[in-house]
Amino acid sequence: MYKVLITDDEPMIREGLRTLIEWEELGFQVVDTAANGKEALQKAERYSPDLMIIDIRMPGMTGLEVIETLRKKDESVHVLILSGYADFDYAKKAIALSIDGYLLKPVEEDELVEYLQKLKSALDKETDLQQRQSEQVEWNMERTIQAMLTSAEEQLPVQEGELAGAGLLWDGYNVALIRLQHDGKEAEPSERAAFKKRLCQVFDEKGRGTIFISELHIGLLLKENLQFEQVRKAVYKEIEALAAELLLEATVSAGGRVKRFSEINRSYEEALKLLKQRFFYEGNQLITQATEPVCKAEDCTPAPVDQEECADIIDKMYFALDIGNEAAIDQLVTGTGHLFITRGCSEQVIKSLFVQILTGVLGKMSQHDADVYARSGQVSVAIMEIYQLTRYSAMERHVIQLLKGLNASASQGDSADKLMRKMIDLIQRNYDENLKLESLADVFNYNSAYLGKLFKNTTGEYFNTYLDKVRIEKAKEFLGQGMKVYQVAEKVGYANVDYFHAKFRKYVGSSPSGFRKK
CATH class of the missing domain: 3.40.50.2300 (Response regulator)
Structure with missing residues (x-):
């Protein structure tokens, strides 16, 4: 009108x-x-x-x-x-x-x-002409910015007169990058275009900055100084509100402030690097170099996480669930995530490792718990939802929630007597697993030396001796049922048949084959 x-x-x-x-x-x-x-x-x-x-x-x-x-x-x-x-x-x-x-x-x-x-x-006609002229100016400014982001200063000199003519002669520049999502997926081109239009109305048309496109991100070259926390918060709230109008979620990062237009590529590269690391930062904030990640790796030593380490983590989580120790579950998940970060793992690698670990824990639980087995399909779907999560903290909460959902007998702490009863019960039911005193110490939140002493005082046996005797007693039962020696060895937790022979002779006084003939 x-x-x-x-x-x-x-x-x-x-x-x-x-x-x-x-x-x-x-x-x-x-x-x-x-x-x-x-x-x-x-x-x-x-x-x-x-x-x-x-x-x-x-x-x-x-x-x-x-x-x-x-x-x-x-x-x-x-x-x-x-x-x-x-x-x-x-x-x-x-x-x-x-x-x-x-x-x-x-x-x-x-x-x-x-x-x-x-x-x-x-x-x-006047409105159409103004619109086309405005779009041409906007296009020229966007092309100038995009060219500067990918060119060195000496390759693309820009005169002050050109900047003034384009409305880009400012006291300083900050590059902010915005990633838009809808229900955990990348926003559609039409959604990004609608958001860009609203962003122009708030920033470009009011002389606060200018908008440009960078790959799948929307860029914002800001005149305002984002070094000040109050300014950062205000800018983020405006961007978040504009995204919410279109039912979109916005992740925003910003590079450091530069004095010259020819240096904006430096601010852009910083913003891009931060945006790629967005998984490790809390939401609802503008991410800058000053923003603390949710899990900071002080001494990062890049190295792959091997299968043996994953198997050990699976065992510990399974044992923690088996004895109902929620505190141990919290600590194990947090510690595991920190391990992955200190190893320099990317977002996708961390998610894949947690999916692998949870799937392993679910498999072990399903073998011993009919209720978990009945729910395993539903739980598997929930495990795969990890890939859709955009924040490390949200993923960590999801993993802990999933694990605790598998546990029907959670407890925060036990007396020494009750602790020993749980430990003995765990051995009796899981003798075929890779049980180690050090792993159980982590699960029970005890020093391994102290736990070993407590165990010997209660049972009269060292942990490994007690475990061997439980395994050998079970082996005698299976041999009596006519099972072959190598099958029995595997079934009671010995991967090496010769080692099983040695242990059996030590505690029984004869070989497994000789025992079966009696």
Whole structure:
């Protein structure tokens, strides 16, 4: 709708023009009226009308004086003059001021409509031209920025005059990058285009910055100084609110402030690096070099995580679940994540490792718990949801929640007697697993030497001796059922048959084959 301001000293004329025609059907809206020239100028300043209808003769400031004053500030506003009679001297002066028409009172509806139709056509053309010019300027600025991001200073010199002409001659520059998602997936091109348009309205059109596209990200070259926390928070809230309007989620990073336009590629590279590491930062904030990651690796030593380490973690998590120790589960998940980060693992590697570990724990639990086995399909789907999570902290909470969901007998702490009963029960039910005192110490949150001493005081046996005796007793049962020696060895937890032979002879006094013949 094009805005109209009506000015006449007669109330009946002002209100009559308001109701004479259906303005909105013709593409216009009467935003206000004024009773004199001074009021007309004040309201013109407030509303920036596209069309003013002005009485040529008014007490005080005449209509022509109003138009003369307007033209000094705004040559583009369209004007229709109202007059009670034909006054050719006034008409000549008005023509010199580039008016669009001359209406005699009382105003004829058809005549006014005819003028408005012509003005609507002219305004549409002007708007289209302004839009194309604006888009051209925007495109030129975006191309200039994009070229600077990928070129060295000496390869692409930019003169101050060019920057000033493009509106880019500032005291300093910050590059911010925005990644948009919808329901955990990358935003569609149409969604990014709609967001970019809203971003332009808030930043570009208000002279606060300029927008550009960088791969799948939307870039924002900011005039504001993001070194100040208050500014960072304010900018992030604005971006977050704009994304929320379109039901999108925004992750925002920003590089350091640079003084010269030719250095913006440095700020851009910093922002891009931070955006790629977004998984390791909390949400709801603008990520900069000063932002602390959720899990900081002080001494990062890049190295792969091998299968043996994963198997050990699986065992510990399984044992923690088996004895119902929620505190141990929390510590194991946190410690495991920290291990992966100190090894320099990427987001995808960390997610894959946790999926592997949880799948292994689920497999062990399913073998010993019918309820878990019945829910294993549902749990497997929940495990795969790890890949959709965009924050490390959210993934950590998800993993802990999944593990605790497998555990029906959680407890925070036990007395020494109860602890030993749980440990003995665990050995009796899991003798075929890779049981180690050090692993169980981690699960029970005890020093391994102290736990070993406590175990011997309770059972009268060292941990490894007790485990061997439990395994050998079970082996005797299986041999009595006619199982082959290598099958029995594997079934009671000995991967090496010769080692099983040695242990069996030590505790029974004969070989497994000899025992079976008795």
